[in-house]
Amino acid sequence: MEEYLAKRQNLIQEDRARRVDQNAVYRSSPDELRADELIRRIRKDEGESIWGKQQLHGSEQLFPGMEFLTSREKIVGTKVYDILSHMPKGGLLHLHLGMVVQVDKVLRMGLKYPAMHVRTSALLTADNLTTVLPIFRALPQDKWTTHASLTDPLYVPDSWVPIQRARKNFSEALGGPEGFDRWVTDWMVINPSEAYGTHNSPDKIWSKFYATSMVSQGLIFFLPLWEEYVREVFLSSLEDGISYTEPRCMFGEKFMIGADGKKNVPHHEWLRVYDRVIASVKTTLRNPSVFLGSKLIYSVVRNLSLEDMEWHLDNCLALKREFPHLIAGFDLVGHEDSLKPLIYYAEPFLRFLEKQKELGVHVPFIFHAGETLGDGSAADMNLYDAILLGTKRIGHGFSLIKHPRLMELCKEQKICVEVCPISNEILRYCGSMPMHPLPALMNQGVHVALCSDDPAVFGNMGLSFDFFQIFVASDIHGLGTLRELVWDSIRYSGLDEDEKGHAFAMLEGQWNTFVKFILDKYSKDTARGQP
Protein backbone atom coordinates (compact mmCIF):
# COMPACT_ATOMS: atom_id res chain seq x y z
CA MET A 1 0.00 0.00 0.00
CA GLU A 2 2.82 2.38 0.83
CA GLU A 3 4.33 1.85 -2.57
CA TYR A 4 0.97 2.49 -4.19
CA LEU A 5 0.52 5.73 -2.27
CA ALA A 6 3.98 6.91 -3.28
CA LYS A 7 3.20 6.19 -6.93
CA ARG A 8 -0.06 8.00 -6.56
CA GLN A 9 1.64 11.04 -5.07
CA ASN A 10 4.13 11.04 -7.92
CA LEU A 11 1.47 10.90 -10.57
CA ILE A 12 -0.44 13.75 -8.98
CA GLN A 13 2.71 15.84 -8.86
CA GLU A 14 3.60 15.08 -12.44
CA ASP A 15 0.14 16.10 -13.55
CA ARG A 16 -0.01 19.24 -11.44
CA ALA A 17 3.45 20.29 -12.58
CA ARG A 18 1.92 21.25 -15.92
CA ARG A 19 -0.42 23.74 -14.32
CA VAL A 20 -0.14 27.35 -15.23
CA ASP A 21 0.39 28.42 -11.62
CA GLN A 22 3.47 26.22 -11.17
CA ASN A 23 5.68 29.24 -11.60
CA ALA A 24 9.20 27.89 -11.17
CA VAL A 25 10.56 31.25 -10.08
CA TYR A 26 8.00 32.38 -7.58
CA ARG A 27 8.07 31.04 -4.03
CA SER A 28 5.19 31.80 -1.68
CA SER A 29 6.05 33.63 1.54
CA PRO A 30 5.16 32.03 4.89
CA ASP A 31 2.28 34.51 5.21
CA GLU A 32 0.99 33.52 1.78
CA LEU A 33 1.12 29.86 2.73
CA ARG A 34 -0.92 30.55 5.87
CA ALA A 35 -3.40 32.70 3.93
CA ASP A 36 -3.67 29.97 1.31
CA GLU A 37 -4.54 27.39 3.93
CA LEU A 38 -7.10 29.76 5.41
CA ILE A 39 -8.95 30.50 2.21
CA ARG A 40 -9.01 26.83 1.26
CA ARG A 41 -10.52 26.03 4.65
CA ILE A 42 -13.08 28.82 4.33
CA ARG A 43 -14.00 27.60 0.84
CA LYS A 44 -14.51 24.10 2.17
CA ASP A 45 -16.57 25.29 5.17
CA GLU A 46 -18.78 27.47 3.00
CA GLY A 47 -19.04 24.69 0.45
CA GLU A 48 -20.96 22.82 3.12
CA SER A 49 -22.63 25.59 5.15
CA ILE A 50 -23.79 27.72 2.20
CA TRP A 51 -23.73 25.61 -0.93
CA GLY A 52 -24.38 22.16 0.55
CA LYS A 53 -27.56 20.17 0.51
CA GLN A 54 -29.99 23.09 1.12
CA GLN A 55 -32.75 23.64 -1.37
CA LEU A 56 -33.41 26.81 -3.29
CA HIS A 57 -37.06 27.53 -4.05
CA GLY A 58 -37.80 24.02 -2.87
CA SER A 59 -36.58 22.18 -5.92
CA GLU A 60 -33.32 23.58 -7.29
CA GLN A 61 -30.04 22.35 -5.88
CA LEU A 62 -27.42 24.76 -4.58
CA PHE A 63 -23.79 24.07 -5.40
CA PRO A 64 -20.56 26.08 -5.65
CA GLY A 65 -20.27 27.69 -9.08
CA MET A 66 -24.00 27.32 -9.78
CA GLU A 67 -25.84 29.68 -12.14
CA PHE A 68 -24.69 33.20 -11.36
CA LEU A 69 -27.97 35.06 -11.84
CA THR A 70 -29.78 32.97 -9.23
CA SER A 71 -26.88 32.84 -6.76
CA ARG A 72 -25.53 36.38 -6.89
CA GLU A 73 -27.15 37.47 -3.62
CA LYS A 74 -25.85 34.43 -1.79
CA ILE A 75 -22.36 34.97 -3.18
CA VAL A 76 -22.24 38.52 -1.83
CA GLY A 77 -22.81 37.23 1.69
CA THR A 78 -19.90 34.78 1.69
CA LYS A 79 -16.47 35.13 3.27
CA VAL A 80 -14.81 33.96 0.07
CA TYR A 81 -16.45 36.86 -1.75
CA ASP A 82 -15.41 39.28 0.97
CA ILE A 83 -11.81 38.09 0.58
CA LEU A 84 -11.84 38.24 -3.22
CA SER A 85 -13.39 41.68 -3.26
CA HIS A 86 -10.33 42.89 -1.32
CA MET A 87 -7.93 41.29 -3.78
CA PRO A 88 -5.95 43.56 -6.11
CA LYS A 89 -6.92 42.45 -9.60
CA GLY A 90 -4.27 43.99 -11.86
CA GLY A 91 -5.74 44.40 -15.35
CA LEU A 92 -9.11 43.64 -16.91
CA LEU A 93 -8.35 42.68 -20.50
CA HIS A 94 -11.69 41.66 -21.97
CA LEU A 95 -14.66 43.95 -21.62
CA HIS A 96 -16.95 45.72 -24.03
CA LEU A 97 -16.85 49.42 -23.33
CA GLY A 98 -20.57 49.96 -23.86
CA MET A 99 -21.47 47.29 -21.32
CA VAL A 100 -19.52 48.18 -18.20
CA VAL A 101 -21.36 50.78 -16.11
CA GLN A 102 -24.34 49.77 -13.98
CA VAL A 103 -27.49 50.32 -15.99
CA ASP A 104 -29.33 52.41 -13.41
CA LYS A 105 -26.37 54.80 -13.36
CA VAL A 106 -26.41 55.05 -17.16
CA LEU A 107 -30.12 55.80 -17.14
CA ARG A 108 -29.60 58.49 -14.48
CA MET A 109 -26.90 60.05 -16.66
CA GLY A 110 -29.31 60.08 -19.62
CA LEU A 111 -32.05 61.72 -17.56
CA LYS A 112 -29.87 64.77 -16.95
CA TYR A 113 -29.79 65.86 -20.60
CA PRO A 114 -32.75 67.72 -22.14
CA ALA A 115 -31.38 66.70 -25.56
CA MET A 116 -31.97 63.02 -24.78
CA HIS A 117 -35.15 61.61 -26.35
CA VAL A 118 -36.80 58.21 -26.46
CA ARG A 119 -39.21 56.50 -28.82
CA THR A 120 -40.92 53.12 -29.28
CA SER A 121 -42.28 51.31 -32.30
CA ALA A 122 -45.70 50.91 -30.65
CA LEU A 123 -47.81 52.45 -27.92
CA LEU A 124 -46.63 50.86 -24.68
CA THR A 125 -49.12 48.69 -22.83
CA ALA A 126 -48.93 46.19 -20.00
CA ASP A 127 -48.85 43.44 -22.62
CA ASN A 128 -45.92 44.65 -24.69
CA LEU A 129 -43.42 45.99 -22.13
CA THR A 130 -41.17 42.97 -22.68
CA THR A 131 -41.40 43.02 -26.45
CA VAL A 132 -41.20 46.76 -27.22
CA LEU A 133 -37.84 48.31 -26.40
CA PRO A 134 -36.84 51.92 -25.84
CA ILE A 135 -34.73 53.62 -28.52
CA PHE A 136 -32.74 56.56 -27.18
CA ARG A 137 -31.09 59.36 -29.04
CA ALA A 138 -29.76 62.83 -28.25
CA LEU A 139 -31.24 65.34 -30.73
CA PRO A 140 -30.16 68.80 -31.92
CA GLN A 141 -32.19 71.56 -30.29
CA ASP A 142 -34.26 72.30 -33.39
CA LYS A 143 -35.49 68.69 -33.32
CA TRP A 144 -36.43 68.62 -29.63
CA THR A 145 -40.10 67.79 -29.19
CA THR A 146 -42.83 68.54 -26.70
CA HIS A 147 -44.54 65.16 -26.95
CA ALA A 148 -45.75 64.18 -23.53
CA SER A 149 -45.70 60.44 -23.10
CA LEU A 150 -44.96 57.00 -24.53
CA THR A 151 -48.00 55.59 -22.79
CA ASP A 152 -50.65 58.13 -23.80
CA PRO A 153 -53.15 56.66 -26.31
CA LEU A 154 -52.33 59.67 -28.54
CA TYR A 155 -48.68 58.59 -28.85
CA VAL A 156 -47.64 58.27 -32.48
CA PRO A 157 -45.30 55.26 -32.77
CA ASP A 158 -41.68 56.14 -33.60
CA SER A 159 -42.01 59.79 -32.54
CA TRP A 160 -39.45 61.18 -30.11
CA VAL A 161 -40.42 62.11 -26.55
CA PRO A 162 -37.98 63.98 -24.26
CA ILE A 163 -36.65 61.40 -21.81
CA GLN A 164 -37.60 63.39 -18.72
CA ARG A 165 -41.20 63.73 -19.86
CA ALA A 166 -41.39 60.13 -20.93
CA ARG A 167 -40.37 59.16 -17.40
CA LYS A 168 -42.55 61.69 -15.58
CA ASN A 169 -45.65 60.83 -17.59
CA PHE A 170 -45.19 57.06 -17.71
CA SER A 171 -48.67 55.78 -16.98
CA GLU A 172 -49.53 54.89 -13.39
CA ALA A 173 -50.93 51.60 -14.63
CA LEU A 174 -47.41 50.69 -15.79
CA GLY A 175 -45.79 51.82 -12.54
CA GLY A 176 -45.34 55.57 -13.12
CA PRO A 177 -41.77 56.98 -13.22
CA GLU A 178 -40.36 53.96 -11.37
CA GLY A 179 -42.13 51.75 -13.90
CA PHE A 180 -40.30 53.66 -16.64
CA ASP A 181 -36.95 53.01 -14.91
CA ARG A 182 -37.80 49.33 -14.54
CA TRP A 183 -38.87 48.99 -18.15
CA VAL A 184 -35.67 50.64 -19.43
CA THR A 185 -33.23 48.86 -17.14
CA ASP A 186 -34.89 45.46 -17.74
CA TRP A 187 -34.05 45.99 -21.41
CA MET A 188 -30.40 46.65 -20.51
CA VAL A 189 -29.73 43.46 -18.51
CA ILE A 190 -30.26 39.73 -18.86
CA ASN A 191 -32.66 38.38 -16.28
CA PRO A 192 -32.50 34.88 -14.78
CA SER A 193 -35.92 34.03 -16.21
CA GLU A 194 -34.56 34.75 -19.69
CA ALA A 195 -31.15 33.07 -19.36
CA TYR A 196 -32.45 29.97 -17.59
CA GLY A 197 -36.00 29.90 -18.94
CA THR A 198 -37.35 31.56 -22.05
CA HIS A 199 -33.94 32.03 -23.80
CA ASN A 200 -32.05 29.01 -22.52
CA SER A 201 -29.64 28.48 -25.47
CA PRO A 202 -26.81 30.58 -26.93
CA ASP A 203 -28.79 31.56 -30.04
CA LYS A 204 -31.86 32.63 -28.08
CA ILE A 205 -30.03 34.55 -25.37
CA TRP A 206 -27.92 36.36 -27.98
CA SER A 207 -31.12 37.92 -29.35
CA LYS A 208 -31.83 39.51 -25.96
CA PHE A 209 -28.14 40.36 -25.63
CA TYR A 210 -28.19 42.34 -28.88
CA ALA A 211 -31.27 44.21 -27.66
CA THR A 212 -29.49 45.27 -24.46
CA SER A 213 -26.67 46.79 -26.47
CA MET A 214 -29.07 48.66 -28.77
CA VAL A 215 -30.81 50.24 -25.80
CA SER A 216 -27.68 51.31 -23.94
CA GLN A 217 -25.91 52.42 -27.11
CA GLY A 218 -28.53 55.16 -27.68
CA LEU A 219 -27.75 56.65 -24.29
CA ILE A 220 -23.97 56.28 -24.29
CA PHE A 221 -23.29 57.39 -27.84
CA PHE A 222 -23.56 61.06 -26.89
CA LEU A 223 -20.23 62.70 -26.18
CA PRO A 224 -21.06 64.56 -22.93
CA LEU A 225 -22.59 61.39 -21.49
CA TRP A 226 -19.83 59.22 -22.95
CA GLU A 227 -17.26 61.29 -21.08
CA GLU A 228 -19.07 60.77 -17.77
CA TYR A 229 -19.53 57.14 -18.62
CA VAL A 230 -15.84 56.52 -19.32
CA ARG A 231 -14.93 58.16 -16.01
CA GLU A 232 -17.32 55.78 -14.28
CA VAL A 233 -15.70 52.80 -16.07
CA PHE A 234 -12.37 53.71 -14.48
CA LEU A 235 -13.73 54.63 -11.04
CA SER A 236 -15.92 51.55 -10.66
CA SER A 237 -13.06 49.32 -11.82
CA LEU A 238 -10.72 50.89 -9.29
CA GLU A 239 -13.31 50.27 -6.58
CA ASP A 240 -12.95 46.54 -7.20
CA GLY A 241 -9.15 46.68 -7.25
CA ILE A 242 -8.77 46.82 -11.04
CA SER A 243 -5.86 49.12 -11.91
CA TYR A 244 -5.92 48.87 -15.66
CA THR A 245 -8.57 48.19 -18.31
CA GLU A 246 -8.30 47.33 -21.98
CA PRO A 247 -11.85 47.65 -23.33
CA ARG A 248 -13.08 46.83 -26.82
CA CYS A 249 -14.47 50.08 -28.22
CA MET A 250 -16.81 49.98 -31.21
CA PHE A 251 -15.59 52.26 -33.99
CA GLY A 252 -18.14 51.03 -36.53
CA GLU A 253 -19.95 54.40 -36.55
CA LYS A 254 -17.72 57.09 -37.99
CA PHE A 255 -19.25 59.86 -35.89
CA MET A 256 -20.65 60.13 -32.38
CA ILE A 257 -23.37 62.59 -31.39
CA GLY A 258 -21.86 65.76 -29.94
CA ALA A 259 -23.08 68.12 -27.23
CA ASP A 260 -25.07 70.04 -29.89
CA GLY A 261 -27.04 66.87 -30.74
CA LYS A 262 -25.40 66.61 -34.16
CA LYS A 263 -23.75 63.41 -35.27
CA ASN A 264 -20.42 64.98 -36.14
CA VAL A 265 -17.75 63.91 -33.61
CA PRO A 266 -14.97 61.95 -35.35
CA HIS A 267 -12.96 59.07 -33.87
CA HIS A 268 -9.90 61.08 -32.93
CA GLU A 269 -12.10 63.32 -30.80
CA TRP A 270 -13.37 60.24 -28.88
CA LEU A 271 -9.76 59.37 -28.17
CA ARG A 272 -8.93 62.89 -27.07
CA VAL A 273 -11.80 62.70 -24.57
CA TYR A 274 -10.67 59.24 -23.43
CA ASP A 275 -7.17 60.57 -22.82
CA ARG A 276 -8.54 63.57 -20.97
CA VAL A 277 -10.64 61.40 -18.65
CA ILE A 278 -7.63 59.19 -17.83
CA ALA A 279 -5.61 62.28 -16.94
CA SER A 280 -8.40 63.82 -14.87
CA VAL A 281 -9.07 60.59 -12.94
CA LYS A 282 -5.37 60.50 -12.06
CA THR A 283 -5.63 63.95 -10.53
CA THR A 284 -8.66 63.09 -8.40
CA LEU A 285 -7.28 59.93 -6.79
CA ARG A 286 -5.75 60.01 -3.33
CA ASN A 287 -3.24 57.41 -4.48
CA PRO A 288 -2.83 57.92 -8.22
CA SER A 289 -0.16 55.21 -8.54
CA VAL A 290 -2.83 52.48 -8.34
CA PHE A 291 -4.38 53.71 -11.59
CA LEU A 292 -2.42 52.45 -14.56
CA GLY A 293 -4.68 54.06 -17.15
CA SER A 294 -6.44 52.30 -20.00
CA LYS A 295 -5.97 51.43 -23.66
CA LEU A 296 -8.60 50.58 -26.25
CA ILE A 297 -8.95 47.68 -28.63
CA TYR A 298 -10.34 49.03 -31.92
CA SER A 299 -13.41 46.87 -32.65
CA VAL A 300 -15.99 46.48 -35.38
CA VAL A 301 -18.84 44.00 -35.74
CA ARG A 302 -17.94 40.84 -37.66
CA ASN A 303 -20.39 41.50 -40.49
CA LEU A 304 -18.70 44.30 -42.46
CA SER A 305 -18.11 44.17 -46.20
CA LEU A 306 -14.50 43.56 -47.24
CA GLU A 307 -14.32 47.16 -48.39
CA ASP A 308 -15.51 48.54 -45.06
CA MET A 309 -13.13 46.25 -43.21
CA GLU A 310 -10.24 47.60 -45.25
CA TRP A 311 -11.31 51.15 -44.39
CA HIS A 312 -11.44 50.36 -40.66
CA LEU A 313 -8.06 48.65 -40.68
CA ASP A 314 -6.51 51.72 -42.32
CA ASN A 315 -8.36 54.00 -39.96
CA CYS A 316 -7.13 51.99 -37.00
CA LEU A 317 -3.53 52.44 -38.18
CA ALA A 318 -4.08 56.18 -38.59
CA LEU A 319 -5.45 56.43 -35.05
CA LYS A 320 -2.58 54.34 -33.74
CA ARG A 321 -0.12 56.82 -35.23
CA GLU A 322 -1.95 59.73 -33.66
CA PHE A 323 -2.52 58.05 -30.27
CA PRO A 324 0.16 55.36 -29.96
CA HIS A 325 -0.39 55.02 -26.20
CA LEU A 326 -4.17 54.48 -26.52
CA ILE A 327 -4.66 51.82 -29.21
CA ALA A 328 -3.80 48.34 -27.94
CA GLY A 329 -5.10 46.15 -30.75
CA PHE A 330 -7.76 45.30 -33.31
CA ASP A 331 -10.69 42.90 -32.99
CA LEU A 332 -14.06 41.83 -34.39
CA VAL A 333 -17.05 41.43 -32.08
CA GLY A 334 -20.54 39.95 -32.31
CA HIS A 335 -22.04 36.46 -32.37
CA GLU A 336 -19.41 34.18 -33.92
CA ASP A 337 -21.86 31.39 -34.73
CA SER A 338 -24.03 33.57 -36.97
CA LEU A 339 -21.72 36.26 -38.39
CA LYS A 340 -18.65 36.20 -40.69
CA PRO A 341 -15.69 33.96 -39.80
CA LEU A 342 -12.16 35.39 -39.63
CA ILE A 343 -11.12 33.57 -42.82
CA TYR A 344 -13.55 35.76 -44.77
CA TYR A 345 -11.34 38.78 -43.99
CA ALA A 346 -7.98 37.03 -44.41
CA GLU A 347 -6.85 39.21 -47.32
CA PRO A 348 -7.42 42.59 -45.68
CA PHE A 349 -5.95 41.19 -42.45
CA LEU A 350 -2.76 40.08 -44.24
CA ARG A 351 -2.50 43.48 -45.92
CA PHE A 352 -2.93 45.12 -42.51
CA LEU A 353 0.09 43.20 -41.23
CA GLU A 354 2.14 44.23 -44.29
CA LYS A 355 1.19 47.88 -43.93
CA GLN A 356 2.30 47.82 -40.30
CA LYS A 357 5.75 46.71 -41.37
CA GLU A 358 5.92 49.50 -43.94
CA LEU A 359 4.76 52.12 -41.47
CA GLY A 360 6.75 50.81 -38.52
CA VAL A 361 3.72 50.69 -36.22
CA HIS A 362 2.44 47.71 -34.28
CA VAL A 363 -1.26 47.00 -33.71
CA PRO A 364 -1.71 43.36 -32.73
CA PHE A 365 -4.86 41.44 -33.49
CA ILE A 366 -6.57 40.47 -30.25
CA PHE A 367 -9.27 38.27 -31.72
CA HIS A 368 -12.43 36.85 -30.26
CA ALA A 369 -12.31 33.20 -31.36
CA GLY A 370 -13.96 29.94 -30.43
CA GLU A 371 -16.82 31.48 -28.42
CA THR A 372 -18.99 28.58 -29.51
CA LEU A 373 -20.20 25.10 -28.70
CA GLY A 374 -19.19 23.96 -32.17
CA ASP A 375 -16.58 21.35 -33.01
CA GLY A 376 -15.22 22.16 -36.45
CA SER A 377 -17.91 24.81 -37.05
CA ALA A 378 -16.84 28.11 -38.64
CA ALA A 379 -16.74 29.78 -35.21
CA ASP A 380 -14.57 26.98 -33.83
CA MET A 381 -12.31 27.23 -36.90
CA ASN A 382 -11.76 30.91 -36.06
CA LEU A 383 -9.19 29.64 -33.57
CA TYR A 384 -6.91 28.43 -36.38
CA ASP A 385 -7.09 31.77 -38.16
CA ALA A 386 -6.67 33.82 -35.00
CA ILE A 387 -3.45 31.98 -34.20
CA LEU A 388 -2.12 31.98 -37.77
CA LEU A 389 -2.77 35.71 -38.01
CA GLY A 390 -0.64 36.21 -34.91
CA THR A 391 -3.30 37.08 -32.35
CA LYS A 392 -1.75 38.46 -29.16
CA ARG A 393 -4.48 36.96 -26.99
CA ILE A 394 -7.63 34.96 -27.69
CA GLY A 395 -10.98 36.38 -26.59
CA HIS A 396 -12.98 33.56 -24.92
CA GLY A 397 -11.41 30.56 -26.69
CA PHE A 398 -14.25 28.52 -25.22
CA SER A 399 -13.70 25.71 -27.73
CA LEU A 400 -9.89 25.80 -27.54
CA ILE A 401 -9.59 22.69 -25.36
CA LYS A 402 -10.83 20.61 -28.29
CA HIS A 403 -7.61 21.35 -30.18
CA PRO A 404 -4.43 19.86 -28.75
CA ARG A 405 -2.08 21.45 -31.28
CA LEU A 406 -3.60 24.88 -30.75
CA MET A 407 -3.21 24.54 -27.00
CA GLU A 408 0.47 23.78 -27.54
CA LEU A 409 0.82 26.79 -29.81
CA CYS A 410 -0.77 29.00 -27.17
CA LYS A 411 1.88 27.84 -24.74
CA GLU A 412 4.78 28.10 -27.21
CA GLN A 413 3.79 31.50 -28.54
CA LYS A 414 2.63 32.84 -25.18
CA ILE A 415 -0.89 33.53 -26.37
CA CYS A 416 -3.03 34.25 -23.36
CA VAL A 417 -6.72 33.31 -23.30
CA GLU A 418 -9.15 35.91 -22.03
CA VAL A 419 -11.60 33.70 -20.16
CA CYS A 420 -14.99 35.17 -19.22
CA PRO A 421 -16.61 32.49 -17.04
CA ILE A 422 -19.81 34.28 -16.02
CA SER A 423 -20.41 35.57 -19.55
CA ASN A 424 -20.04 32.04 -20.93
CA GLU A 425 -22.50 30.70 -18.42
CA ILE A 426 -25.12 33.42 -18.92
CA LEU A 427 -24.82 33.21 -22.71
CA ARG A 428 -25.42 29.48 -22.19
CA TYR A 429 -22.14 28.06 -23.45
CA CYS A 430 -22.10 26.11 -20.20
CA GLY A 431 -24.70 25.43 -17.54
CA SER A 432 -22.52 26.28 -14.55
CA MET A 433 -18.89 26.65 -13.50
CA PRO A 434 -18.14 22.95 -13.01
CA MET A 435 -18.91 22.56 -16.73
CA HIS A 436 -16.55 25.36 -17.75
CA PRO A 437 -13.28 24.57 -19.62
CA LEU A 438 -11.14 26.94 -17.53
CA PRO A 439 -9.58 24.19 -15.35
CA ALA A 440 -8.69 22.24 -18.50
CA LEU A 441 -6.79 25.26 -19.83
CA MET A 442 -5.06 26.01 -16.55
CA ASN A 443 -4.20 22.40 -15.76
CA GLN A 444 -2.53 22.13 -19.15
CA GLY A 445 -0.49 25.26 -18.65
CA VAL A 446 -2.27 27.72 -20.94
CA HIS A 447 -2.06 31.26 -19.61
CA VAL A 448 -5.34 32.92 -18.79
CA ALA A 449 -6.58 36.42 -18.04
CA LEU A 450 -9.82 36.28 -16.12
CA CYS A 451 -12.37 38.78 -17.46
CA SER A 452 -15.93 39.97 -17.00
CA ASP A 453 -16.90 40.77 -20.64
CA ASP A 454 -20.19 42.69 -20.20
CA PRO A 455 -20.62 43.33 -16.46
CA ALA A 456 -23.47 45.84 -16.83
CA VAL A 457 -25.58 43.27 -18.66
CA PHE A 458 -24.65 40.26 -16.53
CA GLY A 459 -24.39 41.97 -13.12
CA ASN A 460 -20.84 40.70 -12.53
CA MET A 461 -19.47 44.17 -11.79
CA GLY A 462 -15.69 44.36 -11.41
CA LEU A 463 -13.87 41.04 -11.35
CA SER A 464 -14.64 39.67 -7.88
CA PHE A 465 -17.65 37.66 -9.08
CA ASP A 466 -15.74 35.93 -11.85
CA PHE A 467 -12.91 35.15 -9.45
CA PHE A 468 -15.47 33.83 -6.98
CA GLN A 469 -17.12 31.50 -9.46
CA ILE A 470 -13.90 29.88 -10.63
CA PHE A 471 -12.36 29.74 -7.16
CA VAL A 472 -15.23 27.86 -5.53
CA ALA A 473 -15.63 25.46 -8.44
CA SER A 474 -12.13 24.00 -8.05
CA ASP A 475 -10.39 22.18 -5.22
CA ILE A 476 -7.02 22.89 -6.81
CA HIS A 477 -7.03 26.68 -7.17
CA GLY A 478 -5.41 28.38 -4.21
CA LEU A 479 -3.87 31.74 -3.39
CA GLY A 480 -0.99 30.97 -5.78
CA THR A 481 -3.49 30.49 -8.60
CA LEU A 482 -5.12 33.81 -7.87
CA ARG A 483 -1.72 35.49 -7.80
CA GLU A 484 -0.75 33.97 -11.14
CA LEU A 485 -4.00 35.13 -12.73
CA VAL A 486 -3.52 38.66 -11.43
CA TRP A 487 0.10 38.82 -12.59
CA ASP A 488 -0.80 37.38 -16.00
CA SER A 489 -3.38 40.13 -16.44
CA ILE A 490 -0.47 42.58 -16.49
CA ARG A 491 2.08 40.36 -18.28
CA TYR A 492 -0.24 39.82 -21.24
CA SER A 493 -1.67 43.34 -21.32
CA GLY A 494 -0.95 46.05 -23.85
CA LEU A 495 1.08 48.03 -21.29
CA ASP A 496 4.63 48.76 -22.42
CA GLU A 497 7.63 47.35 -20.54
CA ASP A 498 8.12 50.43 -18.34
CA GLU A 499 4.46 50.51 -17.45
CA LYS A 500 4.57 46.80 -16.60
CA GLY A 501 7.57 47.35 -14.34
CA HIS A 502 5.67 50.00 -12.45
CA ALA A 503 2.58 47.79 -12.37
CA PHE A 504 4.38 44.79 -10.86
CA ALA A 505 6.04 46.94 -8.19
CA MET A 506 2.67 48.44 -7.30
CA LEU A 507 0.95 45.03 -7.30
CA GLU A 508 3.58 43.57 -4.98
CA GLY A 509 2.68 46.15 -2.33
CA GLN A 510 -1.06 45.71 -2.84
CA TRP A 511 -0.71 41.95 -2.66
CA ASN A 512 1.12 42.06 0.67
CA THR A 513 -1.63 44.24 2.09
CA PHE A 514 -4.19 41.76 0.77
CA VAL A 515 -2.45 38.76 2.37
CA LYS A 516 -2.26 40.65 5.64
CA PHE A 517 -5.97 41.46 5.36
CA ILE A 518 -6.83 37.76 5.02
CA LEU A 519 -4.71 36.82 8.02
CA ASP A 520 -5.89 39.70 10.22
CA LYS A 521 -9.56 39.25 9.50
CA TYR A 522 -9.92 35.51 9.18
CA SER A 523 -7.26 33.65 11.14
CA LYS A 524 -9.08 34.04 14.48
CA ASP A 525 -12.42 33.48 12.88
CA THR A 526 -11.61 30.03 11.50
CA ALA A 527 -9.47 29.02 14.49
CA ARG A 528 -12.66 29.27 16.52
CA GLY A 529 -14.47 27.08 14.06
CA GLN A 530 -11.93 24.32 14.41
CA PRO A 531 -12.76 21.20 16.41
Ligand SMILES: O=c1[nH]cnc2c1ncn2[C@@H]1O[C@H](CO)[C@@H](O)[C@H]1O
Ligand atom coordinates in the same frame (compact mmCIF):
# COMPACT_ATOMS: atom_id res chain seq x y z
O1 LIG B 1 -18.92 37.81 -25.61
C1 LIG B 1 -19.01 38.53 -26.64
N1 LIG B 1 -18.63 38.04 -27.84
C2 LIG B 1 -18.73 38.76 -28.98
N2 LIG B 1 -19.24 40.00 -29.02
C3 LIG B 1 -19.65 40.52 -27.86
C4 LIG B 1 -19.53 39.84 -26.63
N3 LIG B 1 -19.99 40.65 -25.67
C5 LIG B 1 -20.39 41.79 -26.27
N4 LIG B 1 -20.20 41.71 -27.59
C6 LIG B 1 -20.57 42.68 -28.60
O2 LIG B 1 -19.88 43.87 -28.40
C7 LIG B 1 -20.69 44.95 -28.78
C8 LIG B 1 -20.68 45.97 -27.67
O3 LIG B 1 -19.40 46.46 -27.48
C9 LIG B 1 -22.06 44.42 -29.08
O4 LIG B 1 -22.20 44.36 -30.46
C10 LIG B 1 -22.02 43.05 -28.49
O5 LIG B 1 -22.81 42.18 -29.22
